[in-house]
Amino acid sequence: xxxxxxxxxxxxxxxxxxxxxxxxxxxxxxxxxxxxxxxxxxxxxxxxxxxxxxxxxxxxxxxxxxxxxxxxxxxxxxxxxxxxxxxxxxxxxxxxxxxxxxxxxxxxxxxxxxxxxxxxxxxxxxxxxxxxxxxxxxxxxxxxxxxxxxxxxxxxxxxxxxxxxxxxxxxxxxxxxxxxxxxxxxxxxxx
Amino acid sequence: xxxxxxxxxxxxxxxxxxxxxxxxxxxxxxxxxxxxxxxxxxxxxxxxxxxxxxxxxxxxxxxxxxxxxxxxxxxxxxxxxxxxxxxxxxxxxxxxxxxxxxxxxxxxxxxxxxxxxxxxxxxxxxxxxxxxxxxxxxxxxxxxxxxxxxxxxxxxxxx
Numbered sequence: 001x002x003x004x005x006x007x008x009x010x011x012x013x014x015x016x017x018x019x020x021x022x023x024x025x026x027x028x029x030x031x032x033x034x035x036x037x038x039x040x041x042x043x044x045x046x047x048x049x050x051x052x053x054x055x056x057x058x059x060x061x062x063x064x065x066x067x068x069x070x071x072x073x074x075x076x077x078x079x080x081x082x083x084x085x086x087x088x089x090x091x092x093x094x095x096x097x098x099x100x101x102x103x104x105x106x107x108x109x110x111x112x113x114x115x116x117x118x119x120x121x122x123x124x125x126x127x128x129x130x131x132x133x134x135x136x137x138x139x140x141x142x143x144x145x146x147x148x149x150x151x152x153x154x155x156x157x158x159x160x161x162x163x164x165x166x167x168x169x170x171x172x173x174x175x176x177x178x179x180x181x182x183x184x185x186x187x188x189x190x191x
Numbered sequence: 192x193x194x195x196x197x198x199x200x201x202x203x204x205x206x207x208x209x210x211x212x213x214x215x216x217x218x219x220x221x222x223x224x225x226x227x228x229x230x231x232x233x234x235x236x237x238x239x240x241x242x243x244x245x246x247x248x249x250x251x252x253x254x255x256x257x258x259x260x261x262x263x264x265x266x267x268x269x270x271x272x273x274x275x276x277x278x279x280x281x282x283x284x285x286x287x288x289x290x291x292x293x294x295x296x297x298x299x300x301x302x303x304x305x306x307x308x309x310x311x312x313x314x315x316x317x318x319x320x321x322x323x324x325x326x327x328x329x330x331x332x333x334x335x336x337x338x339x340x341x342x343x344x345x346x347x348x349x350x
Contacts, residue, residue: 064275065275066274066275153253153254153271153272154254154255155254155271155298156254158298177277177282177284178275181277181279181281182277182279182281182282183281183282184280184281184282185281185282185283185287190287190293191282191286191287191293
């Protein structure tokens with residue numbers, strides 16, 4: 001046994017006899033394969049089907065809203081709003097999601113009643129996240145710089161040209177429940 | 192024997208065809224056998240046993256100035272689109288602008304103080320449950336042909 005470990009260690013510590021080019025090549029292709037697989041896996045966890053596996057009732061709610069069905073047929077899927085698009089932010093969010101896997105294992109919201117009870121907490125967390133990053137996920141599609149106030153309704157112009165333009169408010173401050181049903185709104189600012 | 196069968200078959204076919212004719216007549220308004228008695232209703236001349244194709248949705252103006260009342264105590268009409276506005280036990284989107292608390296900031300019309308009273312006239316601290324469902328009285332408008340002609344005129348004081 002000792003002999004075997006010694007042999008193994010020697011193998012590791014002595015330089016390989018394979019050519020440096022071959023080793024680099026192996027590392028290179030290995031790297032590409034790993035990176036590709038990693039990103040493919042990441043994309044797989046960003047699809048609507050993946051989200052629906054656990055969040056089916058909430059995914060169904062979206063169908064009645066403008067972000068699912070509308071005149072021009074452009075639509076947003078879960079990850080467009082709930083997962084940041086820049087790579088580093090995305091990784092941070094995905095790591096945070098590992099905590100949600102624990103909640104899944106514990107069955108924190110595995111019945112409709114439990115989900116209703118917790119809905120306020122969950123919604124608040126998402127609003128807070130959007131507030132902190134200045135509604136980045138809204139702005140991935142809705143760019144303030146290209147808003148044409150002459151095309152907007154009077155009510156929209158009033159809010160967008162003042163509170164939003166000055167940065168005093170961010171999208172999610174007013175646009176809550178645009179893709180889901182709302183939780184109990186008692187005590188929520190502006191309601 | 193063969194002749195008899197042929198005759199029987201023929202009469203059968205004729206009887207069947209005749210029966211079908213009658214059936215067609217029953218559903219044909221011009222033949223006088225219509226199930227709606229030739230009466231046009233809001234559904235048009237549609238037969239009772241036929242489901243009329245639904246009309247297209249009416250376009251509701253996105254946003255405009257408040258409508259002027261047509262009669263005293265008329266619930267004000269909604270001068271904007273309300274698609275997707277939630278009114279449920281959890282949230283009332285209308286009140287997020289029109290409540291006493293939010294109307295000033297939102298620049299919206301404040302709901303009247305009558306919404307805070309019970310049926311017996313007792314004043315409550317918040318909107319009365321019987322006045323919570325805004326769309327029971329307040330409705331959006333769209334520019335369409337009137338379904339039933341009428342010559343309603345505003346009273347003098349509102350003209």
